[in-house]
Amino acid sequence: MTDTAAPKTTVSLTVDGRSVEATPGDLLITACERSGSFVPHFCYHPRMSPVGMCRQCIVEVEGPRGKSLVVSCMTPVADGQVVSTTSEPAKRAQEGVLELLLANHPLDCPVCDKGGECPLQDQAFSHGPGESRYVEEKRHYEKPIPISDLVFLDRERCILCDRCTRFAGEVAGDPLISFTSRGNNTQVMTFPDEPFSSYFSGNTVQICPVGALTSSAYRFKARPWDLEQVESTCTTCSVGCRTVVQSSRDELVRYQGVDVESVNWGWLCDRGRFNFESVNSRNRVHSPLMRKDGTLVETTWSTALDAAGRILRTVLNDKGPDAVSIIGGARGTNEDAFAWAQLADSLGVTARDAQLGDGLPAEVFALPQATIAEACASPTVILLAPDLKEELPVLYLRLRDAAEKRTTRIIEVSPRATGLSRYAWKSVRHDPGDQPRVVSELLSDRDVVDQLSRGNVTVVMGRGNLAESPEFTLLATGAVLAAVPTARVLPVVRRGNVRGAVTAGMTPQRPDADTNAILSSIAAGKVECLVLVGADPLSDVPDADLVRRAFASVKHVIAVDTFVTESVRHAEVVLPASAYGEKVGTTTNCEGRVSDVAQKITTAGTARPDWMIAAELALELGVDLGISSYPELRDTMTSSIAAFAPAADAKAVRGEGVLMAQSAPIRITATPRSAAPRLTHQFRLHVSRVMYDRAVATNESPSLAPLAREAAVHMNSGDAQRLGVRDGASVRLSSNGSAVVLPLAIDDAVARGVVSVPFNQHGSDIRQLIRHDVAVTDVVVEVI
Amino acid sequence: MSVPSGPRIITSRFDVADGHTYAGYVRTGGYVSLRKAVSSMTPQQVHDEVKAAEIQGRGGAGFPAGTKWGFLPAGVHPRYLVINGDESEPGTYKDRLLMERDPHQLIEGIVIACYALNASQAFLYVRGEMAHAQERLAQALNEAYASNMVGKNICGSDFSVDITLTWGAGAYIVGEETALIESLEGERGMPRLKPPFFPAVKGLYMQPTIVNNVETLANVPYIVGQGGGDFKSIGAPTSTGMRMFAVSGHVNKPGVFEVPNGVTTFRMLFEAPEYCGGIRNGGSIKAFIPGGASAMWFFPEHLDMALDKPTVDKAGSMLGSGAIVAMDQTTDMVAACWRIVRFFARESCGKCTPCREGTTWLERVLKRMLDGHGRPEDIDLLFEVSESISPGIAWPPRQTTICPLGPSAVSPIASAVRRFRHEFEHYIEHGRPIDGVESPFATHLASHA
């Protein structure tokens, strides 16, 4: 290429007589498929590097040196190539490979989960020789063996395509399964006593081209021809992965990832993939409940709505709208939250919050925003966030991929190492409360300044520490935005639809009306009625003392929920809500992408969508929200909330979804402050979520519930040595007049001077030490 | 017929008792070429001599080494030299001798090559099973470092290079250059597909890498010392220099010989008294393998063929790694065929389907025949399965696989079944070899019955 010639942007080739345009660097197999010629294949997967192992995708290519057989998954397109996917030599090679793949395959299709949706089965019919001449003894292995709590491996069915092992190493970064032995004895295995406990293991089941990998949650539950499915969006966390929801006999049986370029690339985390089990749980609330003689008993909708209406009317009449508060909305759809916000507006209730004191101030959504794709395309990503591998797992995959491809450098500032630390360009530890100072220091580092000048900078910010005021991260983010005015922010709130609920109006409408303020007002006797819409403050609010006092003094609780949670137990009236898969709507992910969630099954019992409950409760209170159907609700929402306007077209929210409209960005105005220095004999507390906790959707999913661990105090080995405490010993943590006893786990991921405790695990509740009005939590650690 | 003759180039110290030591090596003219190269030649001049020598790689493929060296992209660093000492092709026995008996000659060749290539580091990968070679090389390398023949500022020049000695752990396929690179990276020794991973461009650690065979590099001190033109004048015009052949099997005096390229098998086996002294017991030759187990077999009519690359290639086989296996008239061809197929089945890395499944299938069919359970359709089946691995069943193969290992398993089948079909049919019909042929399992199989 000469200096003046522009690089060629397309090449033309001929596939089976049709001409096709392709981009240089494209693989032949994609060009063939685009042209309409399906090339049989097993090992090739568009989201992983090609390995050319199965040899099934052989085609014949005519080049300058004559015709040759090539694997189309590893051969790049070239101008003028003449490709045949069906020439005699190509067909002979494809048939030959298929016969060889089937030689040792057990052909136990009738008892195989994959039968009916099996690429090997399908391609054996479409591209195979018809019959096998293999009369020798086949390979035998013990079958199936569990390689983790969630995944079973049948090595006899395995065709050694390297998809699962490649996924584990290349995509998930958890190389816990590997090819072992050699040649005809090659098999996929874990290391002895070290299971394939990846958070992403379910993806290997989905991409396995045979029935070698099956999931404990789906095994023998259904046959593919019995499955009905609909595309939807996962709302387990705020990544908003695109999924297919599958049911059999009106019961959810499986979620599969759908490949959308902007979000999840086909991947799901195991929590999102397998928590469909909770929808089927027998513990679901199937009908309305009312408190009678101290216990909740079943009742009818009309009785329950009447009772709820009466409570609200009485409090509103007697004490005014400020005596009523609403917490929740983030677990439902945008429309659900909108309906509840409409109801609150009509009643004049301004104290409402979709977050539970564990999120970020809503103003972060008004900062200059970056999408997930933009973040992953940024030369620099600054992580001021919780451990994404634990909380927004597929975003972790995306950022890890960007870092591994060396297109993105990650600068991480956190009190403990996270899943991404290994891939970070710089990973800096700090004391809780010290993040703004550490970030400011970094911003004057010469290397960092150089790096920041290399293009877009994205700050991925979230609530990294529940035992620390979110203000610090806000200030740290402000410091970056001040130093790099073009920097943008990807706010990573955890709960599925926080962003949508906030946008729909489920956010405080006056100062001091967030969840912590609401609970304080209840404790002070100023709020008498608390309405919970899919919220469980007793389990989720970090300040356990505050929420305990509030629930001890609250007069009335009305709960809309799918389960009788800790908090719902305190309700006078419980209105059963439809769960995921039982209702239609739209949801908004952390980047502000609106996409649809679909109904696949009939709702449990007489449960209703949250929005419908809001509308009916409104009628009970003499208010007509003007919502009688979902389409009507949707139209009202998209026409009355500008941010949702792009979602007005039903087609726009399918597939990739559509980004919310952004209003003019704001600047962070918080006044700088810093935490008081930590006393030398104290540790600063870090509390954060891990993937498997006692959250209701996990706890009610039999496959996932056992994966939640016992809580422990994680401490750096240096600190443990200084204290003379051994791994596993019991230690007492005390602060703010409370104490908890937990076992110690020596963990060098934690910074010196910091102790880290996972949130909402089995065992003593660390939240007892957290106070919402104390900026950081300093604890004394004593060995018992 | 006239036979080209030549000097002993790389085996010259095999009879020197201390030829493997630094003192013995230097005393017999060692490290002179290295001094010459780093003190009076540019890297390009060294490269030019190797190019002029037209030396073909001695590892199997026979690609001209000087041309290969020229494939390194300019200006891309670091770049590496990898020395393939993973000799394991059945019938092949020469690199081990070169490493055990004259390790300094190899080291000198490596350092000169690194100088020509501007390589920063060389990795000498020895076969795992060769403990003695490892010892001798470690000893020699320590001496060479101490004498400033390797390491920093070699011979007082501003040229520096390190050699890292390492070894494998038992896997034939690692002799394939991309599999060797994988193994050097700590991976399972599974070949990479070429393209896109031509080692000269993207090799070890995805950096430019030259992989050369031990014998190839052992010739480099001579080429640099005596000049490429001198080397080229030895052997055949189309296959220059001397070459080591191991002749094994049914000959009176099996041995490893350094012979001029272009010699005939007949001369080595029968004619020249210094070589094999004819077939054992005055017998006749039934077949011979000219270039290791992967090669298509030759028969009596090929005895007079000159062993130079183009001639042998044209006849549909290959010179490979200089390994001649002679089989006399008593040889059980079904058993011989099975044994070689079994080798490839056992050594298949398992990466690609046709080789992993196909070689094992072929082995089992042949074993079934030997066990007396052959079926008439099995002969066609052998060819059908072979066709799925090696479309067209020819050499060089049009393979459906990544590397030539799978197609190599087809060579003995194509050779033996085509030529000795009646022996296979006899096994199928009678469950035993034809008369006049000895089963190699006489006692062994009986003991398992």
Next chain:
Amino acid sequence: MSRLSEERVATAKEIIGRFPRRKSALIPLLHLAQEQDGYVAQDAMVHIAELLDLAPAEVYGTASFYEMFKFHPVGKYCINICTNISCQLVGAWNLLHHAEERLGIKSGGTTQDGLFTIEDVECIAACTEAPALQVNYRYRYKVTPESFDALINDLESGKLTGEVPPHGTLASVRQTTTAAWSNRGVEEQAQVDAR
């Protein structure tokens, strides 16, 4: 079942230093483990994984590819009898059969006293000296039933203790030099190239 000794960890670190990337030291480190215990113990693989910053499954994945690595104890002397073509042609199977009879085990087995393991192996590059075998990777050429018996006697009586170390030990001499020069930066390499 053991992790690498302190001395071997020191050797391991030297070996790691000779490669531009840590994982390249994997096979050499597995040899160290096998040298220590006679086989590659599970704990040793975990230890190697720590030393090289790998997952144990990656260590085992590589290790199990290579035939020389044993994952269970084998005999003090592993006798590998080549049965490949050149050896088969001159009686390797009869030799193997004799060995099996003499030791009372089948190929792949280990004698009850833990002294001998025999294996039928692929070509060991001694084709002109067929039939050939290796005992702990030390060669014996043109082996006859008689010379095989003599070998067994000598091994049993300890006569070959100096010549044949226990299974796991390969070279008795190690490279002692460091790769100090090559580990300089890429920039310096470019200067060298400009020479």
